[in-house]
Amino acid sequence: MTNDLARWQFATTSIYHFLFVPVTIGLAFLVALLQTAWYRNEKPEYKRLTRFFGTLLLINVAVGVVTGLVQEFEFGMNWSAYSRFVGDVFGAPLAMEGLAAFFLESTFLGLWLFGWDRLPKAVHLACIWLVAAGTMLSAMFIMVANSWMQHPVGYTLNSHGQPQLNNVGALFTNPTFLWGYVHVILAALITGSLIMLAVSAWQIRKRREVDSFLHAARISVIVLLPTILLTMFVGSELGVVEAKYQPAKIAAAEAQWTTCKPCSFSVFQIGGGQNDKTPSQIIEIPHLLSLLATNSVNGEVVGLNELQKQDEAKYGPGNYVPDVFVQYWSMRIMAYLATLIVLLALWGGWLLHRGRLAESKWFLRLSIWAVVTPFLMNTAGWMLTESGRQPWIVQGLMKTVNANSPSVTSTDIWISLVVFVLIYLGLGAADILLMTRYARKELGHEDAGSAESGAAGAGATPIPALTY
Amino acid sequence: MHLHTLWFIVLAILWVGFFVLEGFDFGVGMLHTLVGRTDTERRVAINTIGPWWDGNEVWLIVAGAGTFAAFPSWYATMFSALYIPLLLVLAALIARGVAFEFKGRSEDERWRATWTWCMTIGSLLIPLLLGVGLGDLLVGLPINSSHDFTGNFLDLLTPYGLWTGLTMVALCLLHGATFLMLRTTDPVRARARALATPLGWAASVLVVVYVIWTLSVAGNADVPGPVQILAVIAVIFAARLASTESNGWAFTCSSVAIAATVGSLFIELYPNVMISSTKAAYNLTVNNAASGGYALKVMTIVTVLLLPAVLVYQGWSFYVFRGRVKAPPARDDRPSVPSASPGTPPAPAAPAAPQA
Numbered sequence: 001m002t003n004d005l006a007r008w009q010f011a012t013t014s015i016y017h018f019l020f021v022p023v024t025i026g027l028a029f030l031v032a033l034l035q036t037a038w039y040r041n042e043k044p045e046y047k048r049l050t051r052f053f054g055t056l057l058l059i060n061v062a063v064g065v066v067t068g069l070v071q072e073f074e075f076g077m078n079w080s081a082y083s084r085f086v087g088d089v090f091g092a093p094l095a096m097e098g099l100a101a102f103f104l105e106s107t108f109l110g111l112w113l114f115g116w117d118r119l120p121k122a123v124h125l126a127c128i129w130l131v132a133a134g135t136m137l138s139a140m141f142i143m144v145a146n147s148w149m150q151h152p153v154g155y156t157l158n159s160h161g162q163p164q165l166n167n168v169g170a171l172f173t174n175p176t177f178l179w180g181y182v183h184v185i186l187a188a189l190i191t192g193s194l195i196m197l198a199v200s201a202w203q204i205r206k207r208r209e210v211d212s213f214l215h216a217a218r219i220s221v222i223v224l225l226p227t228i229l230l231t232m233f234v235g236s237e238l239g240v241v242e243a244k245y246q247p248a249k250i251a252a253a254e255a256q257w258t259t260c261k262p263c264s265f266s267v268f269q270i271g272g273g274q275n276d277k278t279p280s281q282i283i284e285i286p287h288l289l290s291l292l293a294t295n296s297v298n299g300e301v302v303g304l305n306e307l308q309k310q311d312e313a314k315y316g317p318g319n320y321v322p323d324v325f326v327q328y329w330s331m332r333i334m335a336y337l338a339t340l341i342v343l344l345a346l347w348g349g350w351l352l353h354r355g356r357l358a359e360s361k362w363f364l365r366l367s368i369w370a371v372v373t374p375f376l377m378n379t380a381g382w383m384l385t386e387s388g389r390q391p392w393i394v395q396g397l398m399k400t401v402n403a404n405s406p407s408v409t410s411t412d413i414w415i416s417l418v419v420f421v422l423i424y425l426g427l428g429a430a431d432i433l434l435m436t437r438y439a440r441k442e443l444g445h446e447d448a449g450s451a452e453s454g455a456a457g458a459g460a461t462p463i464p465a466l467t468y
Numbered sequence: 469m470h471l472h473t474l475w476f477i478v479l480a481i482l483w484v485g486f487f488v489l490e491g492f493d494f495g496v497g498m499l500h501t502l503v504g505r506t507d508t509e510r511r512v513a514i515n516t517i518g519p520w521w522d523g524n525e526v527w528l529i530v531a532g533a534g535t536f537a538a539f540p541s542w543y544a545t546m547f548s549a550l551y552i553p554l555l556l557v558l559a560a561l562i563a564r565g566v567a568f569e570f571k572g573r574s575e576d577e578r579w580r581a582t583w584t585w586c587m588t589i590g591s592l593l594i595p596l597l598l599g600v601g602l603g604d605l606l607v608g609l610p611i612n613s614s615h616d617f618t619g620n621f622l623d624l625l626t627p628y629g630l631w632t633g634l635t636m637v638a639l640c641l642l643h644g645a646t647f648l649m650l651r652t653t654d655p656v657r658a659r660a661r662a663l664a665t666p667l668g669w670a671a672s673v674l675v676v677v678y679v680i681w682t683l684s685v686a687g688n689a690d691v692p693g694p695v696q697i698l699a700v701i702a703v704i705f706a707a708r709l710a711s712t713e714s715n716g717w718a719f720t721c722s723s724v725a726i727a728a729t730v731g732s733l734f735i736e737l738y739p740n741v742m743i744s745s746t747k748a749a750y751n752l753t754v755n756n757a758a759s760g761g762y763a764l765k766v767m768t769i770v771t772v773l774l775l776p777a778v779l780v781y782q783g784w785s786f787y788v789f790r791g792r793v794k795a796p797p798a799r800d801d802r803p804s805v806p807s808a809s810p811g812t813p814p815a816p817a818a819p820a821a822p823q824a
Contacts, residue, residue, distance in 0.1 A: 058569055059569060059570075059573070061569075062565060062566050062568070062569035062570065063566065065522070065565060066561060066562040066565040066566055067562070069529065069558060069561050069562070069565075070558050070562075072529055072532055072533060073532065073547060073554055073557075073558055075536065075543075075547075076532075076536065076543045076544055076546065076547025076548060077547045077548055077551055077554055077555070078548075080544035080545065080547065080548035080616070081544070083536060083540055083543055083544040083547075084540050084541050084544040084545075084615070085540075086540070087536050087537065087539075087540020087541070087543060087544070087759060088540060088759040088760050088763045089763070090536075091533065091536035091537030091538070091540055091543070091759065091763075092537045092763055092766060092767055092770075094533040094536055094537065095530065095533040095534045095536065095537035095538075095767060095770075096767075096770055096774075097533065098526060098529050098530035098533045098534070099530055099770065099771065099774040099775065099778065100770075100774055102526040102529055102530070103523060103526050103530075103778045103781075103782065104778075104781075106522035106523040106525070106526050107522075107523040107778075107781055107782050107785050108781075108785075109522065110518070110519035110520055110522060110523060110785060111519065111785050111788065113518075113519065114518060114519040114789060115519075115788065118788060118789070119788065158760065164759075164760040164762065164763065165759075165760065165762050165763040165766065166762055168766045405544075405548035405551075405616075406548075406614075406616045407548050407549060407551075407616045407617040407618065408548050408551055412551050412552065415552070415555070416551070416555045419555060419559060423559060423562055423563075427562070427566065430566070430570060434570065434573050434574075437573075438573070
């Protein structure tokens with residue numbers, strides 16, 4: 001019971017946190033691009049766009065940062081047995097994240113936000129790039145830590161059977177990390193560019209500042225098209241890596257109970273959950289699963305039944321099959337939505353090429369609604385990754401069921417779960433209210449809110465930035 | 469020196485740094501409705517910490533993550549034992565952190581009042597609860613042989629822990645007041661100064677009692693150590709200087725007071741990291757709670773490489789925004805200035821029409 005509640009809490013808080021993380025990473029990069037464009041061509045509309053999307057970034061960062069704090073504390077609060085067991089290895093990347101990324105991100109965000117009129121243009125531009133770099137570095141260390149849970153490397157077991165770090169380089173060259181990290185960063189860029197595209201499309205449909213928002217739409221599509229294609233490629237390579245180190249994760253994602261060679265890909269099926277080993281597969285594509293899971297047309301995929309037997313022989317009795325329903329549909333939500341986004345990006349690219357983007361009512365309308373897809377894909381991706389690791393908290397080393405805090409009661413967790421859900425609902429409402437409100441505002445003037453000290457009168461002290 | 473001792477020192481420095489830096493942020497947060505009567509004045513007060521508070525808070529996060537990496541058992545026992553207090557700390561960190569960004573984004577009175585409360589209460593709760601938690605480390609909690617906490621929520625509310633919490637709140641209030649004196653102009657500065665003196669004397673009393681109580685709790689010595697004496701002297705000097713024109717010295721003294729108070733707690737704690745009130749043999753120590761030598765060595769190298777850079781750019785950010793924050797002139801005076809919020813493009817309330 002306590003263990004299940006702790007899992008619900010971690011799932012709830014981390015999924016929520018990751019609604020904001022990719023927006024921050026993606027938008028920080030895109031805002032930095034807009035500001036670079038302004039720095040180079042000095043056209044006022046780029047400065048106005050930088051400020052416009054910068055505001056959306058700031059609103060989002062506020063929620064992303066504070067919900068990240070919860071994750072940092074939660075390991076110790078709810079998962080003390082886990083923390084005690086793995087801290088020697090797992091703690092290091094978290095501490096490095098704080099030192100290398102959080103300081104960078106927060107300090108330079110403050111400098112960027114308040115430094116518009118105080119810093120030389122080039123220095124101010126460097127600030128937003130350092131913020132963008134900070135967000136990506138932060139994701140890097142977290143992915144190092146997370147990948148170690150998927151595929152533990154770089155450690156030995158000490159006399160108490162606890163993992164101890166003995167090769168930090170191995171953590172950073174873990175294949176699960178390399179592919180996973182690139183996948184996450186690309187997903188964040190997709191998220192950012194789809195948000196920028198949606199906002200621009202809305203503004204263009206309202207015929208407001210069409211020329212300015214066309215610039216933003218163009219940048220979005222230029223970023224989106226290559227990243228979505230790359231993401232699908234990297235995601236499929238990540239699948240091959242996972243099939244090697246976490247075969248049950250991928251077998252469950254394909255609801256593949258029996259070993260097959262060659263294997264067909266199930267496009268759509270009914271049933272196939274935990275207790276249904278004979279789903280009615282409605283559409284299948286021959287050889288595709290072999291190709292996806294092994295990079296070879298006739299590759300063998302070991303089925304869940306056989307994997308279960310192997311694991312029982314190795315680790316003792318227990319259930320070693322992840323939730324098949326979650327795995328199967330997470331994979332498909334990601335893959336199918338990504339395909340739709342490829343089509344959208346190609347269409348957008350074509351319209352831009354022909355110079356007709358602003359006139360295409362249907363493209364604009366679809367682009368607005370496409371803003372929900374990255375959130376669904378990101379969440380599905382993490383469900384696939386984390387649910388697919390079960391029953392392990394660290395693959396092969398520690399089971400989730402043994403990892404929660406012995407001293408924390410289910411009452412404690414109920415209290416904290418309710419508190420977090422209530423706070424997060426409030427935060428979500430406030431965030432959506434502000435994001436939609438500021439996304440629909442008119443583009444500000446070039447110097448709106450930027451009280452240039454020169455304009456304020458000779459010799460006057462520069463007027464400070466005021467927020468709050 | 470053993471690496472685990474070095475890491476104990478690093479973590480103590482991170483906690484000290486956190487309280488010195490974020491301490492004035494908490495103080496400003498608690499005081500901003502008192503030193504600012506109008507909306508604009510309150511914004512001026514909060515904007516004295518605007519560019520920095522987020523970076524200051526990172527000191528706490530790194531202290532937490534550093535504990536996880538260097539002393540996994542300490543992290544595991546401490547965070548699971550202090551469950552409800554840390555839940556409240558998180559709630560306060562969330563409410564307060566978002567308030568900075570969200571409050572100015574709407575004109576709605578209830579919206580603004582809500583975030584003002586989040587700022588004030590959050591700034592109070594965090595130092596109070598963290599103080600309780602740090603005090604508990606030293607006074608001891610029921611911990612069994614496998615280093616798990618065996619008590620309940622009430623066991624966390626030790627009298628010594630509560631006193632430590634109150635002392636931290638008082639020091640943050642004083643620190644916030646001296647900071648505001650340094651960074652604002654009248655009338656905000658005058659109100660901060662009027663508050664700083666009584667706050668300074670209250671903090672002095674709390675710190676003196678705290679030092680005496682700590683001596684009896686730790687039981688190592690009958691006379692206070694140099695750092696404890698420094699804390700007492702610094703807080704009294706800060707209280708004295710608060711009424712003078714020496715704003716810089718008053719702030720320096722409140723910084724030293726808060727640093728020495730937090731530092732002295734860690735000095736008393738060493739070589740333990742958490743005392744077990746059940747049995748001394750169950751104490752968590754720098755020895756039995758630490759990570760292996762390799763992990764500590766890696767972390768040491770990373771810290772030696774990164775921390776100096778952090779100090780340089782964080783210091784630079786303090787330098788860039790060093791001037792006093794003034795309320796912008798009313799819009800009528802300078803029609804050529806569109807608005808006063810360079811940082812936040814669609815500036816909310818032009819401060820021309822301040823509301824009480």
